[in-house]
Amino acid sequence: RSEHNALTRRTNDSAWAVRRKESLFQDRYVSSHSDDTFSAYILHYGCSSKAKKELYHSLSDAVKNTPLARAVKEDIDVDDSFNKGKENLRVGIPFTDFSLLSHTGDSIRLSSYKGKYVLLDFWGSWCGPCIKEIPHIKEIWKRYGTREDFALIGMALETDEDKWRETIKEQSMEWTHVNMNSEKDRKKAVNVIHGIYMYPSLILLDKEGHVIAIQLGGGEQNSVIDRKLEEVLK
Secondary structure, three states, X not given: OHHHHHHHHHHHHHHHHHHHHHHHHHHHHXXXXXXXXXXXXXHXXXXXXXXXXXXXXXXXXXXXXXXXXXXXXXXXXXHHHHHHHXXXXXXXXXXXXXXXXXXXXXXXXXXXXXXXXXXXXXXXXXXXXXXXXXXXXXXXXXXXXXXXXXEEEEEEOOOOHHHHHHHHHHOOOOOEEEEHHHOOOHHHOHHHHOOOOOXXXXXXXXXXXXXXXXXXXXXXXXXXXXXXXXXXXX
């Protein structure tokens, strides 16, 4: 077993070494071929995100006007918005209003829940840890779901909507669900505006829509939300 582990480590190290060389070659190619449309292709499909912004600005105006380069610029803008949102995610801020499509096709607007404590559950049907946390979310729903001053909204990040709906049905997740990807402007997506980088995550809002508790991850972290819910919903 130790020999197998050692071989696995050596293989991984070799693979990463090759990837680093590939990334370095791509970066050098783009920086020295600013007027080549293939540089836009590299930035869009292969360049490391750390170098993408700087290399994009080195492109000629003609290349920047190509469809691939415009897609790169959109990726950069989304990354900038995400990083800004991540820095600003904290207790006390007003959570941005949104209007998103539910799993049943209805339009769900956050501001319509004013006057209620709202628990936002950030998850995905593709996310193993999120699936493991469903029993915990169901316990919260069982405890508080009938209260008029409480609402639970599943904030999914889904590209496979059929799988999303199937998971909701199979897991008997009876609360409201929306897909953040139903927002077509990626810079305005809820997960981007608030920099949600960990799934699952839970965010509790007060009756005025301000963040009063943030829980990144599940498992042992669950006490964060459980305690706050017990405090405000005695």
